[in-house]
Each structure stands twice: as C-alpha cells, then as structure tokens.
Amino acid sequence: MIELDRITFAYPGAKPLFQDFSWQVNRGEAWAVLGTSGCGKSTLLYLLAGLRFVQSGQLRIDGSPLTRPRPQTGLIIQDYGLLPWATVRQNVELGLRVRNFYGPDGTHAPRGYKPSLEVEPWLERLGLSSVVSQYPGQISGGQRQRTAIARTLALQPDLMLMDEPFSSLDAPTREGLQRLMLELWAEQALTMVIVTHSIEEAAVLGQRILLLGKSPNQTAQIIDNPGATADHFRESETYSRMCRLLRERLEET
Amino acid sequence: MKRRNLLLAGVSLLVLWYLLAMLVNRPILPTPMAVLIALWHELTRGNLLAHFMASFWRVIASTLLAVLTAAPAGLMLGQSKWLNDLFSPVIYLLYPIPKVVLVPIVLLFFGVGDLPKVIIIFLILFFQILVLVRDSAAGLRPELIQSVRSLGAGRRALFRYVYLPASLPAVLTALRQSVGTAVAVLYVAELFATQRGLGYYIYLNGSTLFNYPAMYGGVLMMSLLGLGLYFGVDLLERRLCPWKLAA
Numbered sequence: 001m002i003e004l005d006r007i008t009f010a011y012p013g014a015k016p017l018f019q020d021f022s023w024q025v026n027r028g029e030a031w032a033v034l035g036t037s038g039c040g041k042s043t044l045l046y047l048l049a050g051l052r053f054v055q056s057g058q059l060r061i062d063g064s065p066l067t068r069p070r071p072q073t074g075l076i077i078q079d080y081g082l083l084p085w086a087t088v089r090q091n092v093e094l095g096l097r098v099r100n101f102y103g104p105d106g107t108h109a110p111r112g113y114k115p116s117l118e119v120e121p122w123l124e125r126l127g128l129s130s131v132v133s134q135y136p137g138q139i140s141g142g143q144r145q146r147t148a149i150a151r152t153l154a155l156q157p158d159l160m161l162m163d164e165p166f167s168s169l170d171a172p173t174r175e176g177l178q179r180l181m182l183e184l185w186a187e188q189a190l191t192m193v194i195v196t197h198s199i200e201e202a203a204v205l206g207q208r209i210l211l212l213g214k215s216p217n218q219t220a221q222i223i224d225n226p227g228a229t230a231d232h233f234r235e236s237e238t239y240s241r242m243c244r245l246l247r248e249r250l251e252e253t
Numbered sequence: 254m255k256r257r258n259l260l261l262a263g264v265s266l267l268v269l270w271y272l273l274a275m276l277v278n279r280p281i282l283p284t285p286m287a288v289l290i291a292l293w294h295e296l297t298r299g300n301l302l303a304h305f306m307a308s309f310w311r312v313i314a315s316t317l318l319a320v321l322t323a324a325p326a327g328l329m330l331g332q333s334k335w336l337n338d339l340f341s342p343v344i345y346l347l348y349p350i351p352k353v354v355l356v357p358i359v360l361l362f363f364g365v366g367d368l369p370k371v372i373i374i375f376l377i378l379f380f381q382i383l384v385l386v387r388d389s390a391a392g393l394r395p396e397l398i399q400s401v402r403s404l405g406a407g408r409r410a411l412f413r414y415v416y417l418p419a420s421l422p423a424v425l426t427a428l429r430q431s432v433g434t435a436v437a438v439l440y441v442a443e444l445f446a447t448q449r450g451l452g453y454y455i456y457l458n459g460s461t462l463f464n465y466p467a468m469y470g471g472v473l474m475m476s477l478l479g480l481g482l483y484f485g486v487d488l489l490e491r492r493l494c495p496w497k498l499a500a
Contacts, residue, residue: 049403069403081400085418085496094414095404101413108405135496148400155404 001027001159001191002048007057009040009047017043019216020057027158030185030192030229032206034199034246035253039212041195045163048193049075061159070159071099071110074152078164080144082136088147089132092119095155122150126180142173146180153184160185162194166201175234178204182229199250203242204234211246213253223249283466291466292473299467305474307367307449308439312482315371315435316428319378324424327383328416331390348384352377353438356445365446373442374435382427389423390416422497425490432486436479451475 002025010016017040025031035041046052047059050069059066061073069075082091096117099109123129126146131139136147145165152160162181166174178201185192194205202209207228211221223246227238267285274284283291295301330337356373363369393415401415443452455471458464491498 046399049399051399051402069405071405073403075400075403077396077400079394079396081397083397083401083415083418085421085494087496094401098401098404098406098410098414101410102405102407108407108410135499137496138499151404 001025001062002193003058003060005058005060007047007054007059009043009052009054011043016216018054019218021217021220022057023210023220025191025193027191028189030182030205030207031194031210032202032208033193033195033210033212034202034206034250035197035212036250037197038215040215040217041197041212042163044212045075045161045193045195048159049073049161051075068107071108071113071155072157073159073161074155074157076145076148076152076160076162076165078167080136080148082144082147082151084136087133087135088128088139088143089119089123091136091147092123092128092150092154093117095151099155119150119154122154126150126153140173141169142177145169145177149177149181149184153188156188157190159191160193162192164196165194167196167198174201181205185229199243199246202246203239204228209246211249211253221249221253280463280465283469287466288469288473291464292470295467295470301454301467301470301474304449304451304454304471305478308443308451308475308478311367311370311439311450312374312432312435312478314367315374316378316432318371319375319382320424320428323379323382323427324386324420327386327423328390328412328420330383330387331393331420332416337387337391344380344384348380352380353441356438356442360442360445370439370442370447370450374439377435377438378428378431381431382424385423385427386420389420393419422490422494425486425494429483429486429490432482433479436475436482440475451478 002023004021004023006020006022007018008016008020009018033041033044043052047054048061048066050066050073053059053067061070083094086094096115096119099113100115100117102108103115104111104113123132126149128143128146128150131143136144139147148165165181166177169177181192181194182205184190192205194201196202196205203225205228206225209223209225211223213221223242225242227233227236227242233239270285274282292301330340352373355376359369359372359376363372398411398415401411406414439450440452440455443450444456447453451471451474455468455475458468458471
C-alpha cells in the first residue's frame with residue numbers, strides 16, 4: 001500500500017534525514033516506527049501524510065505518487081490538534097464538515113462521497129457520549145485523544161498515521177488507548193503506522209517495527225513482531241524479549 | 254461580576270457625588286438629582302437624544318469599518334511571514350502614535366461633517382484590531398493547522414474553520430481595549446467643526462450657555478455611550494465565544 005522508492009529528504013540547510021531510503025507497507029499491517037528524537041521518524045510520518053514532500057525518489061500510496069494529503073489517510077498527533085473553540089461533537093464533525101464544504105471532488109474528499117454529519121456511532125464507540133458538548137479545555141488528555149481519533153475515524157480512513165499519540169498521557173490511560181487502537185485496527189481493517197520513542201509502545205502496537213537511527217537513514221531496519229496484536233501480549237515472555245532486543249538495537253544505531 | 258455588586262457600586266458613586274456637591278456647594282457641581290432632572294428635560298424636550306445618536310452612529314460606523322478592514326488584513330499578515338516582514342516595521346512605527354494628535358490633520362483634509370470623526374475613530378480601532386488579529390493568527394500552532402489540513406482542508410476550509418473563528422476573540426479583545434479611547438477621542442473630535450454630537454453639546458452647555466446641569470447630563474450620556482459599548486462587547490463575547498467562559 002505504501003511504497004518508498006529510494007527517497008531523499010532533508011530540511012533546508014541540514015544534512016539529509018533519509019537518503020536513497022526504501023520501505024514498504026502492505027495493506028492491513030500494523031507498523032511501529034521507533035527511534036530516538038531527531039532521527040526523522042515524525043518527518044517520515046509527515047511525508048506519508050502528504051504534508052511534506054520528498055526531494056528525490058518516489059513515495060507512492062496505492063500506486064500513485066503523493067502530492068497532497070490523501071482523503072483516506074487519517075493523522076493523529078501528540079497534542080490532539082483539536083479546535084479549542086469547538087465542542088467535542090463539533091470537533092469530531094470537523095473532518096466531515098470540511099468534506100461537505102468541498103463536496104466529493106476527489107482531492108479534498110473521495111469521489112462518490114455522500115455529504116453527512118453522522119458522528120453518533122463514533123462518539124459512542126470512543127466513550128465520548130457524556131462529554132459531547134464540552135470544550136477540549138474541559139476534558140482529560142485521554143478524552144481529547146479519543147476525540148481526535150473519533151474525528152479521524154468518522155472519515156473512514158484506510159490508513160491511520162499516528163505521531164507519538166499517547167506520549168503525554170498517564171500509563172493506565174495510555175494502555176487503555178493502545179488496546180482501543182488495536183481493537184479499532186482489527187475492526188476497521190486499517191493499515192496503521194505509529195511513530196513512537198517508547199520501546200514498550202512499539203513492542204505492543206507494531207507487528208512490524210521499523211528502526212530509525214542516526215541520519216541519514218539509508219536502509220530500512222525491520223524487526224518482525226508477529227505476536228504484538230494478540231491479547232495479553234504485554235504479560236508474555238515474548239514481549240519482554242522483544243523489548244530487550246529493541247533496546248539493544250536502539251543502542252547500536 | 255454579580256449584578257447586585259454593580260448596582261451597589263453605582264449607588265455608592267451617586268452618594269459620593271451627592272456628598273461632594275453638598276460640600277462644594279457651587280453651580281459648577283450640581284447634585285445628581287438636579288442633573289437627572291435636567292437630563293430628562295433635555296432628552297424629552299431638548300435635542301440631547303439627537304446629539305447622542307450622532308455620536309453613537311459615528312462610533313458604530315467606524316467600528317464596523319475597522320472590523321471589516323483590519324480583521325482580514327490581520328489574518329493575511331498573520332498567515333504570511335513574507336507580508337508581515339514587509340509591513341510590520343510600518344505598523345511598529347504607526348501603532349504607538351496617539352491618534353488624537355491626528356485630529357487637526359484629519360479635520361483639515363476632510364472638513365466638516367461625520368467623515369473626519371469616523372476616520373479618527375477608525376484609525377484608533379484599525380491598528381488595535383490589526384495587531385491583535387495578526388498575532389492570534391500567527392500564534393496558531395503549526396500542529397493544529399497540519400492536523401486540520403490532514404482532514405482534507407485546503408486554504409478556503411482552513412480560513413473558514415480555523416482562521417476565522419480563531420480571530421473572533423482577538424477582534425473582541427481589541428474592541429474592549431480601545432472602545433474607551435475611541436469615545437474619548439470622539440469627544441475631542443466633536444469639539445471642532447460640527448454642531449452635532451455629545452462633544453459639541455457638552456462644550457456648548459458648559460462654556461457658552463453655562464447650563465451646568467445640562468452639561469453634566471451630556472457627560473452622563475457620553476459615559477453611558479462608553480459603558481454601553483463595553484457591555485455590548487462583553488455580551489457579544491459571551492454569545493460568540495462560549496468556550497472562553499467554559500475553560
């Protein structure tokens with residue numbers, strides 16, 4: 001579904017973060033991108049989101065080169081990106097409002113899109129029914145991130161990109177949301193790419209893990225972790241071993 | 254603020270005024286009762302209401318004009334680093350000039366009538382709104398913009414769903430900050446080249462007719478104008494920005 005073909009990317013005046021870098025993601029996979037800060041993992045996600053562009057090589061999603069944000073891609077960021085002046089319901093409706101605003105033009109909304117503002121099932125699924133008329137400033141961090149997730153899912157994406165989505169949450173909330181994401185991933189047949197600096201999070205959410213190191217990243221270091229999405233994986237011996245392995249590999253890079 | 258406390262403060266000020274008037278005991282400081290009677294008289298049989306409406310209209314017209322020009326200009330400057338770099342030195346120099354010193358110049362150029370008064374107040378409000386809207390648009394976090402763009406929003410939808418609602422509180426804050434100055438400068442502007450407006454009315458009764466109770470009535474009406482505008486902005490803010498109260 002995602003193909004990076006010998007891409008190069010650098011910020012102006014800095015040395016490249018990626019050079020001749022190739023990587024592939026198949027439909028329905030759950031990926032974690034793990035690395036220390038400054039390794040380019042957020043940049044990679046922004047490239048996939050169509051918010052930044054490669055300088056050479058090709059980045060294709062579903063076979064076509066990415067030139068702008070793709071309507072079927074959802075992006076979740078660390079600080080939620082919610083509108084402070086809109087209620088939870090209005091925030092969840094935002095993506096649909098944007099689509100209704102443009103109509104099914106194929107660039108802002110998929111062709112064949114039928115205008116709707118139906119968010120009720122998502123509010124319910126994400127446990128937000130009791131706070132629909134509150135503002136982001138009034139609810140907890142976990143509820144804010146649920147709002148951002150509901151807003152994205154209301155657009156029925158097939159690709160979900162997440163940039164450190166749970167880093168600023170406390171541990172129980174974080175684990176709850178990680179479980180919820182895995183449920184939604186299975187339920188909605190999503191392709192998921194989550195960027196994180198947390199070894200534990202990568203081990204729990206990534207069936208496959210892409211390790212990024214010092215720039216420039218030239219080859220994709222991939223670690224398979226097929227058990228990740230199973231129930232109670234967190235308590236298993238495989239999980240502990242995976243965390244140890246990731247820690248070692250992270251220190252080497 | 255509680256309504257009861259406001260009422261209490263108002264009554265206290267009236268009592269203080271009354272005591273001062275008793276103490277001074279000269280025509281230049283009539284009692285509140287004398288002023289209220291004169292005010293009623295001037296409103297119903299005199300032409301104070303017409304003067305009030307003239308001043309009111311000038312403020313409202315210039316406010317609308319300032320919001321309609323300064324808010325879009327501020328949004329543009331706030332979104333474009335290039336435009337802002339170009340204009341910010343000019344704004345930096347013009348913004349702190351007390352616009353009241355421009356009154357004689359504007360009067361020279363635009364002569365008698367409403368236009369010069371409207372222009373003066375417009376100038377005061379324009380820069381205040383421009384600067385606050387610009388800063389609020391520039392202060393929107395890039396993450397917020399990116400995340401709304403990822404929902405499919407292009408330039409137009411960003412404007413409609415992000416920049417426009419984000420600039421609303423800035424407009425109201427700017428109005429709240431400068432509405433007092435605007436009324437003060439209106440008073441000064443109405444001393445010249447006009448025979449309509451509260452400034453003219455106050456000056457005429459105080460310095461030519463020596464009708465002090467009527468003059469005080471004019472001062473009260475001018476205060477009410479400032480107070481009313483301030484309350485109006487408050488009301489708009491509560492209507493249009495409910496999230497600010499909730500936070």
